[in-house]
Structure formats: C-alpha cells, structure tokens
Amino acid sequence: MIQQLTITDIRNIVSATLKPSPSMNVLYGLNGSGKTSVLEAIHILGVARSFRTSRIKPVINRDSEVCTVFGRLGVTSGSVPIGVSRNLRDESLQIRVSGENLKSTSELARLLPLQVINPDTFRLLEGSPKLRRNFIDWGVFHVKHQDFFPLWKRMQKALKQRNSLLRHGRINGSELASWNIEFEKAANAIDLLRNEYIERLIPVFNQVLSELTDLENLTIQYYRGWDKERSLNEVLTSGLARDAQSGYTHSGPQRADLRIRMGKVSAVDVLSRGQLKLVVCALKLAQGFLYKELSSKQCIFLVDDLPSELDIPHRLALCQLFQKMSCQTFITCVEKEALGNCWLPETEVKMFHVKHGQIALDENPGQQRIRRAESLEIEHE
Ligand SMILES: Nc1ncnc2c1ncn2[C@@H]1O[C@H](COP(=O)(O)OP(=O)(O)O)[C@@H](O)[C@H]1O
Ligand SMILES: [Mg+2]
Missing domain, CATH: 1.20.1050.90 (RecF/RecN/SMC, N-terminal domain)
Structure with missing residues (x-):
C-alpha cells in the first residue's frame, strides 16, 4: 500500500505529493490535466517503466532530463521508502529501496504488485x-x-x-x-x-x-x-x-x-x-x-478512465468488487460525480482534483454513499 507518493517531472507533473487512501482514490480532472500521468508514475514506481510506452523520453517532462517517483510503502513491519529515477541523458535507471541501490526490476516488482485496467488491457x-x-x-x-x-x-x-x-x-x-x-x-x-x-x-x-x-x-x-x-x-x-x-x-x-x-x-x-x-x-x-x-498481501489497482469504459450498473458492480477486495485502488475519471454513488459507508475514499499537472486533495468531496441494502442488489441487465 502506498502511503505517500511524490512525483517529479513525469509528463506535465513537475512536482506533486499526495497521501493516498489505503482503499479508494479517485483522480478527477479535465482531459490533459495529468490523471493518467499519476497512474503512470505509480507504474514507474512499481516496475520502473510506463504502461503507455516502452520509451522513457516521452514520459520525462520536456523541460527536464530526469524523472523521479518516490513512494513510501506501508508494510506490516512499518514503511519502506522506494525511489525510482530515470535519466534521459544516459538512459540510466536508479532504484533505491530503504536507502540501498537495487539492481533488478524484478525485485522492485515484487515489492509493489500492480494491476492495470485501461483501454489497452x-x-x-x-x-x-x-x-x-x-x-x-x-x-x-x-x-x-x-x-x-x-x-x-x-x-x-x-x-x-x-x-x-x-x-x-x-x-x-x-x-x-x-x-x-x-x-x-x-x-x-x-x-x-x-x-x-x-x-x-x-x-x-x-x-x-x-x-x-x-x-x-x-x-x-x-x-x-x-x-x-x-x-x-x-x-x-x-x-x-x-x-x-x-x-x-x-x-x-x-x-x-x-x-x-x-x-x-x-x-x-x-x-x-x-x-x-x-x-x-x-x-x-x-x-x-x-x-x-x-x-x-494486496496488489494495487490502477484503473484509467473507468466511467467512459463501462455503463453505470457495471461501474457500480466493479466498484463493489474493489471494495470487497479492499485493496488500494486508483481510479481516474473526468467528472467528479461519475463514481458518486459507488461507495459503501465504511470505504475510505479520497478524491484528488488534477489540474494542469497539479494535484489537490478535495476536502469537500460531497460523495453520496450507497446504503448497505442497495449495495447488495446490483442489477444486471
Ligand atoms: N513529456 C511531457 N512533458 C510535458 N508535458 C507532457 C509530456 N507528455 C505529455 N504531456 C502533457 O501532459 C498532459 C497530461 O496528460 P495525461 O496524463 O494523459 O492527461 P489526462 O489523463 O488527465 O487526460 C497532457 O496535456 C500532455 O499534453
Ligand atoms: Mg488519461
């Protein structure tokens, strides 16, 4: 579980820090605001590469030569700091885990198992x-x-x-x-x-x-x-x-x-x-x-643009399953309200507003929660 995430020079995100919820995180904002880039940053933290491209150049902010993602992972024994940085000039990759350099990306992947759901998957x-x-x-x-x-x-x-x-x-x-x-x-x-x-x-x-x-x-x-x-x-x-x-x-x-x-x-x-x-x-x-x-242990789900991919009843059904699994999930959407009725009262939902590469926690998300009884009856068409 990611307790803290700091993104530096990934696409249009020059510098941003967020403290995600251990369960549900919704990133909303207009097209081109940087939502997918946040998921991309988490992916880089987990496997040292993007899910959108195999090249690093397009991912690094165009005014910079290095991108870095830093994360603090919550584990049973406390927390583990991880830093991944990629350098354009010599294509180098640096992975630091708990202050030590890590050579293999497979060791990194084991620390942060990720599942991506996006139009490609x-x-x-x-x-x-x-x-x-x-x-x-x-x-x-x-x-x-x-x-x-x-x-x-x-x-x-x-x-x-x-x-x-x-x-x-x-x-x-x-x-x-x-x-x-x-x-x-x-x-x-x-x-x-x-x-x-x-x-x-x-x-x-x-x-x-x-x-x-x-x-x-x-x-x-x-x-x-x-x-x-x-x-x-x-x-x-x-x-x-x-x-x-x-x-x-x-x-x-x-x-x-x-x-x-x-x-x-x-x-x-x-x-x-x-x-x-x-x-x-x-x-x-x-x-x-x-x-x-x-x-x-739990894996982390990165779900890009869910509402535009699924209709309302299936969105609801899917969100119910994420909550049942109770793993940390990051979902992007354009409209703040798009997933408004999907959350159970006990689910800790954090909403982040992404705007021109800046990420702000929405202090007043105004989410409508579903009642238990409703949540148990998901209608299938
Ligand atoms: N290397 C880069 N440097 C700076 N900005 C970039 C770079 N690559 C893409 N962008 C811009 O970053 C923005 C974020 O894109 P993206 O995360 O896909 O937005 P969203 O998912 O919110 O629609 C876009 O406006 C895009 O033009
Ligand atoms: Mg996007």
Whole structure:
C-alpha cells in the first residue's frame, strides 16, 4: 500500500505529493490535466517503466532530463521508502529501496504488485497470445516468484540457442540434443507452475464474473503451448523438420495461451465490446483476489478512465468488487460525480482534483454513499 507518493517531472507533473487512501482514490480532472500521468508514475514506481510506452523520453517532462517517483510503502513491519529515477541523458535507471541501490526490476516488482485496467488491457482477449501469457505470468511471478523467474530465464536462453542452431542448419549435432534437454526441463517446470496457477484462478474468476455479469457459458482453458497428449520431447522430435525449415521452435511454453470460449466458439467472436471488457475486468480482479488469498498481501489497482469504459450498473458492480477486495485502488475519471454513488459507508475514499499537472486533495468531496441494502442488489441487465 502506498502511503505517500511524490512525483517529479513525469509528463506535465513537475512536482506533486499526495497521501493516498489505503482503499479508494479517485483522480478527477479535465482531459490533459495529468490523471493518467499519476497512474503512470505509480507504474514507474512499481516496475520502473510506463504502461503507455516502452520509451522513457516521452514520459520525462520536456523541460527536464530526469524523472523521479518516490513512494513510501506501508508494510506490516512499518514503511519502506522506494525511489525510482530515470535519466534521459544516459538512459540510466536508479532504484533505491530503504536507502540501498537495487539492481533488478524484478525485485522492485515484487515489492509493489500492480494491476492495470485501461483501454489497452481491454485488448487482452482479442490481442496477441503474448498478452495472455503475460497475464498468466503476472500471477505465477507474484505467487511463485522464487521458482518462476530463474526458470523463465533458463527457458528463454535454451530457446534462443535452439533457434540459432535451427537457423544455421545445425540440426544433427549433439549440441541441439543438449539444448533440447535444457529447454524441455525448463518448459515442463514452467508448464506445471502455469497450470497450477490457472487451476486456482478459474474458480475465483467464475465467482467474480458472476458478480459482474451473467455469462454462464464462458469457459477458460489453459493451453500449454504443445499437444496435451504428447510430451514436449515427442513434439520437438516429430516437428524438427518444420522447425528447421522455418528457423524457430513451433512448440513450447513460448506458445502458451488462454482460450476463452462461449460454448464452443471463441468469446471474442460472439461477445460485445462491453461484455469483453467485463470479462477482462473479472480476470484482473480474480488475480487480485487470488493474490490476496495466496500471499496474504494486496496488489494495487490502477484503473484509467473507468466511467467512459463501462455503463453505470457495471461501474457500480466493479466498484463493489474493489471494495470487497479492499485493496488500494486508483481510479481516474473526468467528472467528479461519475463514481458518486459507488461507495459503501465504511470505504475510505479520497478524491484528488488534477489540474494542469497539479494535484489537490478535495476536502469537500460531497460523495453520496450507497446504503448497505442497495449495495447488495446490483442489477444486471
Ligand atoms: N513529456 C511531457 N512533458 C510535458 N508535458 C507532457 C509530456 N507528455 C505529455 N504531456 C502533457 O501532459 C498532459 C497530461 O496528460 P495525461 O496524463 O494523459 O492527461 P489526462 O489523463 O488527465 O487526460 C497532457 O496535456 C500532455 O499534453
Ligand atoms: Mg488519461
């Protein structure tokens, strides 16, 4: 949980400090005021990069060469100061945690698990399988961190070596055989972790989805990247000629996917845009609930422009779920009133007005709270 956030030179935010609520934070303001940039700053604090671009230049304020995000994280034993700063001139990255330099961004990511819901994440179902693999691996990484990351690196290295041998036509030597063994070992272990995670996630997802909307025939199936009836060894052996011809490996965990269907057809082909968004929200929320259950910690949700993405009943249903999860959430919207009727009496809601890159706590939010009885009956259309 972020107790304090200080942003320096991120886009139009030259300098801002806020003390967020441990539960619900609403950032409202006109287009171009800097709301998404606040979420971006939190993302940089969590994983050292933006979710809008992989480059750092557009993120740093145009009159500056360095951007810095400082955060104080509340943990059971007190608080941990984290500082992340990126320098344009030498592209350098500095991460400080409790006064020490940190070398790896994966260590940073473990401290601040983030979930983003924005127009890009709504492409999770129709976008490339890589997005869905990243989705699965978020869960595996945060739940099985110690095992997963080294395995994933081993698998990538073996895959790269194998592909390079295939491209150079060296398919008969013992070198390929030994990289195959290494690849299979890592692949099977990754498959096991991913499969275990998805098995845990599916019931949570079904529950969340049923609270959001009514899509009874929707199923999720994990595809490991090769035939479920055959070992990877068999598949690689029988596919060698094809792999050699194209110069890359057709089967393995680098091809894993989630198959989301309505009955027998792909959900993407039959659901409306709005329904797809709800499925994505349910997937993301399910990860949040499961993370909490398995690690006893909480992740932070960054939700960009929720009201423009969902209609009123579904906004309400989603906000109810955030409150049920009781994790720290940052939601942006244009109109202050857009989420006015979404909060339970006990939820600590802080409203921040974002204006020309400045962030002010709204001392008089004037939020209407919902009564308990109302909140329990979310109407689905
Ligand atoms: N590198 C930059 N330096 C200064 N201003 C920037 C930079 N990049 C974007 N901006 C401006 O920052 C503002 C904030 O954008 P954004 O956070 O997306 O606004 P919102 O989400 O509130 O609509 C925009 O007006 C944009 O033109
Ligand atoms: Mg925005």
